[in-house]
Amino acid sequence: MAVEGEEEKTKSFKLLGILDIQNTPCAREAVLHGSAASILVGLGHFLATSRVKRSFDFGVGGFMLTTLGSWFYCRYNNAKLRMQQKLIKDGLKNKVMYEGTSLDPTRKQNSSQGGGS
């Protein structure tokens, strides 16, 4: 198992030698979105203005903004998911530990619903 894990990590592809696309969550998605946006924006600008260098500038700008935007959006959603997973995990643990006792979280919910009706 350890050898397979090491092989997976040695196969990792690092952009500019620093950013591990394969093992960093959201990195691959962000770079792909950025690349697509840079091609669209650069090409679109060139078709509209026929200015090559300025189109490259717009392409790079589009790449950076889109990569950043996609990265933050994906990381924010990931963070939300992780918090939800943690809450579910803690809830399951509490349910298993306190089932049948006065601290049972489902018993508290049921008694509050029964009191209301």
Added chain:
Amino acid sequence: MAHPSQLGFQDAASPVMEELLHFHDHTLMIVFLISTLVLYIIVAMVSTKLTNKYVLDSQEIEIVWTVLPAVILILIALPSLRILYLMDEINDPHLTIKAMGHQWYWSYEYTDYEDLGFDSYMIPTQDLSPGQFRLLETDHRMVVPMESPIRVLVSAEDVLHSWAVPALGIKMDAVPGRLNQTAFITSRPGVYYGQCSEICGRNHSFMPIVVEAVPLEHFENWSSLMLEES
């Protein structure tokens, strides 16, 4: 644990280390984008045919290259400060362990309930069993219950040492005459290795730290056995 020719962090075994990994990814993406921009600017500058010897100032570019770095620094600083304060939280630990640095071994004291203390020496290479790790294994491990907040009080008896376990995201200097406090929770059972991280003499590289996180019943059995042995 660490593997040969590893460049990145070890897998996180505590919530704090997970946060540090996420922060590292966040910062690395910013670094990657800045590097891409700089590389592009270098290529553009080298390949341009335009030369203007009479440009003296430009308000727009000055504003851009002042405001943009400030914004980038804020984007990095906010999560960084969040983790800094998160690492300082000590939420009602279940157990307190004293880790004392000596030349050249660590000693651990579990004095909450009974008087349990032991030394932790590195196992020499010639005494290793097959499958054990060179320069990392110790004769006695610091055993802790998993998923429980543990407080570690770090100090030293002679010279400066440093108690570090990368997988848990912990590094705390061991200063003679001073008690430093750190805390951790292990997310999963396992064995986590670290090494002394402050130069302390000829055998500085040969006083490793091994933390073993086990279920509570195993921890109770282990502590009973250790008390009987002592």
